[in-house]
Amino acid sequence: MSSPVTLSPWNHNCSSEPPFLVILVTSEPYSFIVRKAIRSTWAKNRVVAGKPVLIVFLLGSFPGSSRKQVALAAEGRVYGDVLQRDFVDSYYNLTLKTLMGLQWVTEVCPGASYVFKTDSDVFVNIQRLLPLLLQRATHTHLYTGRVSLEGEPVRNPNSKYYVSKTEFPFDYYPPFCSGTGYVLSVDLVWDILTVSPTVREFKLEDVFIGMCLNTVGVQPSYLSSVQG
Numbered sequence: 001m002s003s004p005v006t007l008s009p010w011n012h013n014c015s016s017e018p019p020f021l022v023i024l025v026t027s028e029p030y031s032f033i034v035r036k037a038i039r040s041t042w043a044k045n046r047v048v049a050g051k052p053v054l055i056v057f058l059l060g061s062f063p064g065s066s067r068k069q070v071a072l073a074a075e076g077r078v079y080g081d082v083l084q085r086d087f088v089d090s091y092y093n094l095t096l097k098t099l100m101g102l103q104w105v106t107e108v109c110p111g112a113s114y115v116f117k118t119d120s121d122v123f124v125n126i127q128r129l130l131p132l133l134l135q136r137a138t139h140t141h142l143y144t145g146r147v148s149l150e151g152e153p154v155r156n157p158n159s160k161y162y163v164s165k166t167e168f169p170f171d172y173y174p175p176f177c178s179g180t181g182y183v184l185s186v187d188l189v190w191d192i193l194t195v196s197p198t199v200r201e202f203k204l205e206d207v208f209i210g211m212c213l214n215t216v217g218v219q220p221s222y223l224s225s226v227q228g
């Protein structure tokens with residue numbers, strides 16, 4: 001018997017209380033303990049600087065094992081913060097995973113102001129991030145994080161980050177924010193989803209987001225200087 005491989009977050013009613021920030025954490029189906037640690041540490045507070053904050057873990061499917069899936073479904077029922085769809089959970093599907101998260105925000109939480117995309121091995125200082133966002137005059141048109149300008153594709157075939165000339169023929173990536181953690185205002189999330197089908201598929205998720213925004217003329221800003 002196989003369980004349906006699709007779980008949706010339920011622990012926040014986005015229509016009655018739109019979150020100011022939705023934190024999307026790329027996770028792997030097996031990483032129960034990591035998610036538990038995140039829930040009890042940096043993502044513990046549902047309200048930060050007076051604003052509702054929502055965390056959602058993004059997962060693909062287990063390779064085969066339906067017993068593990070049952071456990072994951074139970075985790076999703078208890079915490080209500082798991083978004084899982086039926087695609088192979090692999091490093092090179094990270095772009096797909098991120099787009100799934102962004103899509104969920106526009107469908108279920110369109111009233112949110114910002115999205116913060118991060119990985120499960122990152123410790124995030126939400127307390128410090130929120131005031132930076134709150135001091136902005138308008139909550140639109142923001143793409144920020146650790147900015148990479150003139151990032152060069154890794155051409156060493158032994159590297160995890162190897163990119164062939166067929167995948168990306170140019171010498172430099174467009175400006176992008178490292179996938180370790182970046183912030184998008186929700187208007188830009190809509191832009192990304194609009195253009196992503198026309199942008200060439202690319203396995204490095206953070207570069208792909210930069211490519212999408214580059215096509216609509218949006219450049220990253222520096223987090224330290226985020227203001228009005």
Ligand SMILES: *[C@@H]1O[C@H](CO)[C@@H](O)[C@H](O)[C@H]1NC(C)=O
Pocket residue numbers: 013014015016
């Ligand atoms: C969420 O809030 C809206 C508006 O207050 C309400 O109509 C809806 O029933 C709520 N949904 C859930 C699942 O509680």
Ligand SMILES: *[C@@H]1O[C@H](CO)[C@@H](O)[C@H](O)[C@H]1NC(C)=O
Pocket residue numbers: 086087088089090092093096
């Ligand atoms: C990504 O997921 C799709 C759908 O499950 C699968 O067909 C594909 O092989 C996966 N790609 C990688 C690189 O794992």
